[in-house]
Structure formats: structure tokens, C-alpha cells
Amino acid sequence: MKPIPSIQQLFSRISADLKNKLSLSDGDLKLVLDACASTLAGELKLCYLYIVDIQRNQFPDTADTAEEGGELNRMGAIKLNRQPRPATDGIYTATVTGITGGEIRAGLTFKSNDNSNSPGHLYITDDAYILPGSAGTITVRSLDPGPEYLLNPGDGLTATEPLIGVDQLITIATVVQIPAAAESTDLYRKTLIDSYRLEPQGGAKTDYRLWSADVQGVQRVFPYLKNGDAGVVQVYVEATPADSTDGYGTPSGALLLAVEDAIEFDPDATLPLNERGRRPIQAIPEVLPVEIKPVDVVISSLQTDNADVRASIRNNMEAYLFSIRPFIAGADLAREKNDILTAVKVQSVVNDTIGNINSFLDFKLFVDGVEINTFTFSGPNIPYLRNVNYN
Template structure:
């Protein structure tokens, strides 16, 4: 049982009680007792100061004891040391990656490091040389020059060259867009990965090994399937935060990370596969049927789906609980789904369309 931390008032009273045990004879023969309970006395001030200082020391000791445990350590305390000890570094901020399609009116060589932009403030640089024939188009990989989500853009977005090249007529992001840009990993995500490593140490290619490697490489959701394309193969189904389907560049980055010979077992054939979104449609009536209630119910159901994993079993009971969590809804009828839904090995759920029926 943890020791209770005394309050400043309790510590001040202890100090005052200690002073009360001290007495001495003054030069005039008067017996003096130090009474810290006398209002406005020096002793009372000293007891208050001692109480505040003692409480601060207790809190300091408590906080540092909490830092000794991974479950309560913080990024400003000992969590980085725990990460180092267990070989789980914090995932740094990442820059968006992807491919652009460059079209040229004449044969051109697009050098590595060629800068592209949309509005001048965000830039991407080519990470490989591109040789484009006259009147043709070619795909060239790019990476944002700065980390964070600002480098993420959709497919079909027109970019411009910071320094024009005469024969280039257009530069457009491919259908996947540019993705993968993210801020530095959050404290709780990092903590969860450290705890996962502690609870599931490396085991020569276990399911938890592949899950951990994929998450270390940026995946938010992972499902490991043995025998994905036959004996001796492993399918690593991944989705990004959101959830969202990873781009081909993100899949390639995760594949490259897992294929590092210091990680993947020598004889395993591992395939990183993008998950597919599986929108879930519902038919529902609520009472009272107001727009505010509809919005709150939709948010609650979407939040439930966001907690499910790839290949999850979607429970009607959990949908019921999500709807019931909206206290302003007094009654409801969930007409569909009426049974639990088992997703395929490569599927992850998102909220599709809610068909609202009139309440009876």
C-alpha cells in the first residue's frame, strides 16, 4: 500500500508540535515555550514555511519514484531511459513520401534533390534521378523537406518546380498522393510499445515480433497472418492512423524496415500488405430524433470502430453501448446490423452510411 503524502497543513502542525516540546529559561528567569499556534508569531510563520517545503520534498520523491516505472514515467523524465534500456527508441517526426508523375515535352533528366512546391511554403525533393523521354511521363519518388503532416497531400495535385526545367510541362502527384508525414511519436504510443516489448520479448519471428516491427516503422494497425501465400510465408497487413490505407511508398518503407537482416528471420518470406477499409452501414432510429442527437450518435459509433483492429469481429453489443452512451437519446432501434460481423484478414472497419428511420 503506498504511503500517504501529508498535506502542508499536516506538516506545519507536526513542526508546531515539535516546537511546543522545546522550552528554555530567558535571561530574566522567565520560562519560554515556543508556541507556533500563536497567531502572527515567528514560530507560526516558520511552521508554515516548513510545511510547504516538506510537502514539496514529498511530491518530488513521489514523482521520481513514479518515473522508475514504465507505466508512469514521462517523456520529460525517465521514459527515454526506459526506451533505451529496452531497445525501443521514440519514433521521430517523419516527412511525407510518395511519387510524382513528371511529363516532358523533350527528353530531360530530373536530378536528385529537385525541389517541388504547391504554394512556395511546402517543398518536396526528388530522392532519385528521373530520365523522361520526349513526350512521355515518368514516376519519380519524392520526400518532403520538412517533417510533419503539412507535407501530406492527396493524389492528382499539381506541383511546380522551384527552379523551372525547360522541357517539363507538368508535375502531378500520383493516385496515392504523398503521405506518411507525422509529428514525433506521442508519449502514450511510445509507452505502449515499450510495454509491448517488455511483455513480448523477441522470439525469432513470432507474431508479436512482426507486429512490433511494423509499428516501429509507422503502422498504426497490424494483423499478422501465417501462410499468407503458402508455407513459410507471413502476411503483415497494415493500416495507418485514422484508420487509413497506406500508400505504396509507406508499404515499401515498412517492408524495407522489416527486411533489414538484423530483424527478419533469415528463412521467413514476409510480405507487407495494405489493409482495405471496410465501411459499415447501419440502419437506425432514435428518440428524440434531433440533428444534435444524430451527430452525437454518429460520433460515438465512429469512435467504437476506431478502436477495432484489422480482422476484428464487430460486435452489435458494442454498437448498442455506443448509442446508449449518448444520454440525451432515450430510446433507439438498431435495425441493421442485427448480427456480429467478422472482417476478413485484410479489412479494417470504418463508419459508412447511417440510414436514419423515423422513430415509431
């Protein structure tokens, strides 16, 4: 892309051009020419910026979102047939007990118990329900969207008001819809780019990436053939930080089940049934969580050491480790291979963060408690930054 000239450069070019073509000396009509050149320079600057904006919004890797006046959402609507996914409510079925004819009114709220996966949150019934016998099943949803409302089968909820003919306590039976955080712009952009790069191939590694992208809350997956069993495909699932159980990518059981369903059938219920099947008949998928490997760093004798410097170092190292992921041949581009963690690279992240005016004397890197110089992440293993120690 050609560089954008500054307003001063445009002003000088226009002013010189006017003086040359009108054969004017420096003193002739200087005020008028300066005013004209200044006005034209400002307008031309806007034209340059508009041109750059148009160029940037021709491609999904640089396009702005619709909120910023860009074309990313439009590209996604055409290629992915959807907009970025909003945050979703949790929807569950729950078993209730009581006496025949006991009634649960519409709009009744329940509070999750302290021993549940998500204690202290409120859930509501949208429809009235009358028990057909001593037990029945109702549907409840979270009052607000987001992963903090995730419940697991077996979790208990208690009605927030007295009930007649129905026990106060209900028990979650199944997860109908996983409560998930809103899809980030970065993840939406990555999914869109993958849809151009990866072509459906009837069960190849790329297909597992494309199929899993239909599940909200999935950051990426890593498919492998199981050692010693060529018919089994092990799909390791990494959740988005917001939708993970630990903030580092570990998926919930409900998310793993959703990925398994997406591998089996296209979740688009508007398609005919014979067009929704995905899993190759000879493949047996095992959908598994990624395994988080802790990374620790020791920095010795940091010259300028304060809370701001430490926070910047940690933030930049976390961002760098988030880019280190197993390489899947046939699904990832070779030029983007980034599965090897080295002490030299992590040390360079620290150097770039503190700049030339700061320094340290020694640096050590540990993976899973073992000091290393080089470590390759493969299979289910992904890194996360546990501790940054200073001495």
C-alpha cells in the same frame, strides 16, 4: 501508490506535533506555530509530489515525455535506440523528358496536378540536373512534412516557372521516403512497451509486430497464417489516423511497400548486411490493408439533445471503437483481449458520457449495416464510427 496528503492535512499534523512536543496550549504562540506549520506543510507537499513524479517516471507506461521533464524519451533512447520520430518530408524520383542538355536548376519547384493523389502542393529539387538524353530521372521532395504530401507513382507535377529544353510536366516514378506525421506520444509509448513484452523469435507473430514498428506511420499490424496455405503469412496493416488515406486506418500503397521492405530487411543501414535479414526463408509474406467496417448507432428520445452533447457522445464512441481490435494469440496479452463489440458496452459509453441527469429510451447498434448485439472483429476487420443518428 500511497495517497498524497493535502496541505491542510500536513498542516494539522505538524501543528499538533509541535504543540504536543512543546507542551503548548492552543493559545500559546499560536501565530508563530501556525506560520511554521504552514511553511513546513507547503515544503512537505512538494516533497510528496516529487516522490510521486519519480515513481511515475520509473516505468514506460506512466513516464512523462522529456518536454514535460520526464524519462520516457530516455527510456526509448536506451531500448528503441531512437527518439519519437518527427514528421518527414516526401521524397520521390520523377521522370522528366526534353532534349539532351536540358537543365533543371536546383531549387526549382513543382506543383502537383489536380488529378494527383495530393493536388495543389509544392515540391522542390535540391540538386541541379542536366538531361543525358530525351528522358531522365530527378529527385524531388515536398516543401513541408506530413502525410498530405503523399504522391503515388504516375502522379504528375508541373514546374512553376518556364523551362528551356525540358517539359513542364514530370511524372512520379517511385516513392523514396513516405511523408509521415510526427509519431504521437501514445504510439511511441506503445512501441516502447511492446519492445519489453515481445521478444524476437525468428519469424513468430511477435516478430511481424516488431519489424513493422520500424516503419513510420504504422499503428499496428495483425499477422495470420493464410487459410489453406501454411507457408503464407498475411500481415494486415493499420496506419495511424494521420497517415491513413481515410482517417480511419487504411494504409496507402507506399506504406504497405515500406512494411514489406521492413519485414524483408532491417532498415538500419548501419548494420552489416548479414545482420539485416529478417524474413524466414520458408515464409511468404502478403502485406495487405485492414478492412474498415462501419459502425452506426441509433439513439432514440435523448432527453437533453444539443450540439455539445452529440459531439461528446461521438468523441467518446470513436475513442472506444479505436480500442476494439482483433486479438492475435501469441502476440497480445490475454488480459488485454478486446475484440468483441457489444451493444451493451457501446450503450454504457453513451450512459457514461451523458451522466445521470440525461437519458434516452432506446439504443441500436449496426455493423456494416446489420443490427447486432455482439460482433467479433478478427482478421483484417477493424471498426470505425460512421453515423450516430437521433430520433
